[in-house]
Amino acid sequence: MSTAEYSNNxxxxxxxxTDNALMxxxxxxxxxxxxxxFERHHRALLGFLYHMLGGSRAASEDLVQNVFYRMxxxxxxxxxxxxxxxxxYHLARNVLADHxxxxxxxxxxxxxxxxxxxxxxxxxxxxxxxxxxxxLVLHQALARLSPENREVLVLSRFQEMKYGxxxxxxxxxxxxxxxxxxxxLKELKTIYLRIEN
Amino acid sequence: xxxxxxxxxxxxxxxGQLPExxxxxxxxxxxxxxxxRAELEAVQRVWRTLGKATTPEPSPNxxxxxxxxxxxxxxxxxxxxxxxxxxxxxWLRELQIPQPALRLAYSLALLLVGAVGGYWxxxxxxxxxADQQQLATLAAQVGEMRQVMLLTxxxxxxxxxxxxxxxxxxxLDGAADAKVINALLSTLNHDDNxxxxxxxxEALAPLAADxxxxxxxxxxxxxxxxxxxxxxxxxxxVQLQEHRSLPQLRALLKQxxxxxxxxxxxxxxxQTLSTGRPAAPATTPQRHDQTHVFPRAERxxxxx
Ligand SMILES: [Zn+2]
Numbered sequence: 001m002s003t004a005e006y007s008n009n010x011x012x013x014x015x016x017x018t019d020n021a022l023m024x025x026x027x028x029x030x031x032x033x034x035x036x037x038f039e040r041h042h043r044a045l046l047g048f049l050y051h052m053l054g055g056s057r058a059a060s061e062d063l064v065q066n067v068f069y070r071m072x073x074x075x076x077x078x079x080x081x082x083x084x085x086x087x088x089y090h091l092a093r094n095v096l097a098d099h100x101x102x103x104x105x106x107x108x109x110x111x112x113x114x115x116x117x118x119x120x121x122x123x124x125x126x127x128x129x130x131x132x133x134x135x136l137v138l139h140q141a142l143a144r145l146s147p148e149n150r151e152v153l154v155l156s157r158f159q160e161m162k163y164g165x166x167x168x169x170x171x172x173x174x175x176x177x178x179x180x181x182x183x184x185l186k187e188l189k190t191i192y193l194r195i196e197n
Numbered sequence: 198x199x200x201x202x203x204x205x206x207x208x209x210x211x212x213g214q215l216p217e218x219x220x221x222x223x224x225x226x227x228x229x230x231x232x233x234r235a236e237l238e239a240v241q242r243v244w245r246t247l248g249k250a251t252t253p254e255p256s257p258n259x260x261x262x263x264x265x266x267x268x269x270x271x272x273x274x275x276x277x278x279x280x281x282x283x284x285x286x287x288w289l290r291e292l293q294i295p296q297p298a299l300r301l302a303y304s305l306a307l308l309l310v311g312a313v314g315g316y317w318x319x320x321x322x323x324x325x326x327a328d329q330q331q332l333a334t335l336a337a338q339v340g341e342m343r344q345v346m347l348l349t350x351x352x353x354x355x356x357x358x359x360x361x362x363x364x365x366x367x368x369l370d371g372a373a374d375a376k377v378i379n380a381l382l383s384t385l386n387h388d389d390n391x392x393x394x395x396x397x398x399e400a401l402a403p404l405a406a407d408x409x410x411x412x413x414x415x416x417x418x419x420x421x422x423x424x425x426x427x428x429x430x431x432x433x434x435v436q437l438q439e440h441r442s443l444p445q446l447r448a449l450l451k452q453x454x455x456x457x458x459x460x461x462x463x464x465x466x467x468q469t470l471s472t473g474r475p476a477a478p479a480t481t482p483q484r485h486d487q488t489h490v491f492p493r494a495e496r497x498x499x500x501x
Contacts, residue, residue, distance in 0.1 A: 029274075031267065031270065031271055031274070032267070032271070034267055035264065035267065038260075038263050038267075042255065042259065042260075042263070043252070043255065046252060046255055046259075047252035050252050050253070051250070051252070057253050057256065058256075061255065061256060061258075061259050062355075064255075064259065064263075065259075065262060065263060065266055065354060065355065068263060068266065068267075069266055069270070069354055072267070072270045073270075134246065134249065134250065135250050135251075138246060138247065138250050153247065156212055157212075157244070157247040157248060158247070158250075158252075162212075162214060163214055178208075178209065181208045181209075181212070182205055182206075182207075182208045182209075185207070185208045185240055185243060185244065186240070188243050188247075189239050189240050189242075189243045192242075192243055192246070193239075
């Protein structure tokens with residue numbers, strides 16, 4: 001199948017619907033509406049998984065599919081008063097945890113080979129290589145954080161979530177998220193100092 | 198405000214989540230404290246590095262695979278008999294055998310058979326019947342593993358994995374059992390991805406000596422909506438000289454939305470089959486541009 005098949009936007013008229021309204025329609029059996037939710041969120045979700053996994057695009061993409069599959073399969077658990085994004089990241093964390101359990105040895109895929117992924121992603125060659133090296137170092141640093149601290153940092157910096165929303169995703173309190181964010185940043189700073197010296 | 202509580206708030210400050218009056222208090226403290234300013238600079242560098250890291254572009258497969266998965270999911274919502282082959286494949290898929298593990302086991306088994314077989318052949322000029330028996334058992338086990346691989350992957354949400362499953366058919370050396378054949382025929386008729394259906398047809402055609410396959414292919418004609426698969430199936434029917442496909446081919450012609458090219462192709466196939474002329478070799482260029490195919494006799498018999 002080519003992307004051209006999707007270029008005729010089948011979602012005209014639906015653009016104005018909120019994520020919540022779309023997901024409620026999916027829940028009611030109109031599963032095609034998941035298409036627009038995919039269009040809206042797959043990049044951000046890929047980013048979350050990519051940084052959580054340490055930069056393996058292929059593995060992250062498999063997990064993106066898995067998250068959307070679970071949202072379809074468990075659509076009845078979506079509640080009308082919830083936030084779609086919160087629910088999606090909630091499932092994404094479960095998918096991630098399962099993946100890490102199954103691939104214990106490859107829990108965090110930081111690898112020079114991932115630089116190729118990164119460069120293959122349409123970045124300009126010159127600045128691309130330097131950026132890719134920065135990302136590699138970043139992922140090596142992130143790898144040394146505990147997964148709990150890492151995810152708070154990824155959600156707040158890459159997904160630009162506020163503490164309140166992160167708390168909902170993680171099923172914890174805002175105060176706890178705040179403390180983790182602080183600790184994660186401090187740890188990361190120390191790790192960076194060590195890498196640089 | 199002391200230095201410790203100031204440094205505790207730097208993360209909130211940088212992410213814009215520090216409320217008043219803490220915000221003003223922090224700014225005031227920073228103005229007069231060099232060590233806290235140094236700390237702020239250090240964490241700000243890390244914060245900025247994080248901000249610069251971008252995510253790669255999704256690969257071109259991600260979107261089509263999502264829509265294939267969605268279509269596949271939709272098809273599972275339709276009620277179907279409990280013990281259908283599809284139900285069985287879904288059950289196999291739900292087992293969620295980690296694919297890398299399965300693939301590894303498969304590769305190891307192949308290696309083992311190669312190594313053991315090679316050792317025997319090199320070291321025992323006369324293989325005893327007992328050795329041959331063991332070799333045969335090993336080979337049979339590998340064959341079974343191939344089948345399990347095929348059956349597990351063929352219902353995978355990812356089209357790439359389904360293509361891989363179909364490709365295992367060749368390695369079965371014609372020893373596909375009824376389960377495999379049913380799975381392949383079901384994929385040929387129901388898979389949402391045209392490429393998977395075409396690959397399945399290609400895998401099934403060499404197995405047409407099996408009457409189930411042959412009949413399955415004949416009946417598949419009525420199931421296909423893609424012009425590509427319709428044409429390919431018509432070709433296979435001609436190559437197999439399968440006269441039972443004539444009613445199916447004629448029925449296809451009556452379809453209102455039939456692609457023009459496919460229409461000529463099918464008329465041509467009907468003509469070839471009913472006049473009993475030899476099937477066109479696969480290498481003959483397909484004359485899709487042809488608007489009328491009659492009278493066939495004027496065309497030199499495959500002399501081109
Ligand atoms: Zn201070």
